[in-house]
Amino acid sequence: MDSFPLTRKLVVAAHAGLAGSLVGAAALHLGWAKQVDTVRHVFSDYALNEGADRVFAGTVACLSMGSTALVAGLVRSRLPVGAPAIALLGAWCGGLALAAVFRTDPPGVPSIGGLVHRYAAGGAVAALPAAGLLIARRLGRRPGWEATARSLRRTSWASVAGCLAFMCAHLCATAPAQTPAVQEIGGWLGLAERVTLALEMSLLFTLAGVVPASREGR
Structure with a gap:
């Protein structure tokens, strides 16, 4: 009897959710x-x-549901990813859910909902690469997982760099003193965010590939 039918379904659901978010x-x-x-x-x-x-x-709901299925699949795979990494992935999923429920503010019209959206989205974007680095460190200690760990580590560090670039652009875009240099950097805010999100999507697909690989390595 196959003891992994639910795990396989979770992996399929994860890929479907991630793909749906790309379509959106x-x-x-x-x-x-x-x-x-x-x-x-x-x-x-x-x-x-x-x-x-x-x-x-x-789009955000698809990403949140796909990510939740991914976390569940990682837990069921029994890979030693560690509780801190699972908690960070949970923060990613929760932040996405809040970002979908609470809409951002129009320019110059601040609200509590918009504040929740920004902090939830920012926390989610920061939590994911941190989880990737923790998982990469643990997998790197297991024989046969070195290549997967290196791939996770590279993508996670690239996501961290993207997060820092996005944060820099955001601080410049919202700075009270708008010098020409600050305006120029702040003008790249949208592109910096999209590059970061693309890197984090790549990280999610890499993590989704870890679950079936864990079964093959048993």
């Missing part, structure tokens, strides 16, 4: 290209446009 992101970029500047505007700004708000919520 592509639809937003193509359908609302005139309303949202991909270089200057953050991804959440799609939610401020009529029609795009529902697509945005669905």
Whole structure:
């Protein structure tokens, strides 16, 4: 009797959720290209446009559900990823869920919901590469997992670099003193965020590949 049918289904659900979020992101970029500047505007700004708000919520929901299935699959795989990594992945999933429920603010119109959205999204983006680094460190100690650990480590560090670049651009975009240099850096906010999100999607797909590999390595 196969003792891993649920684990396989969780991996399939994870890939489906991640793929669904990519489809949603592509639809937003193509359908609302005139309303949202991909270089200057953050991804959440799609939610401020009529029609795009529902697509945005669905995209983030797909990502959250796919990530939740991934976490469940990692837990069931019994790989020694460690409780801290699972907690960080849980923070990623929870932050995404909150970001989908609470919409960002229009420029100059702050709200509690917008504040929740920003902190939840920021916390999620920071938590994922931290989890990847912890998992890479643990897998690197297991014979036969060195290549997987290196791949996770490289992608996680690239995501960390992306997070730092995004944070720098965000601080410049929101700085009270807008010098020409600060304005120039802040003008790349949207692109910095999209590069970071692309790296983190790559990290998620790499993690999704760890679960079936763990079964093969038994």
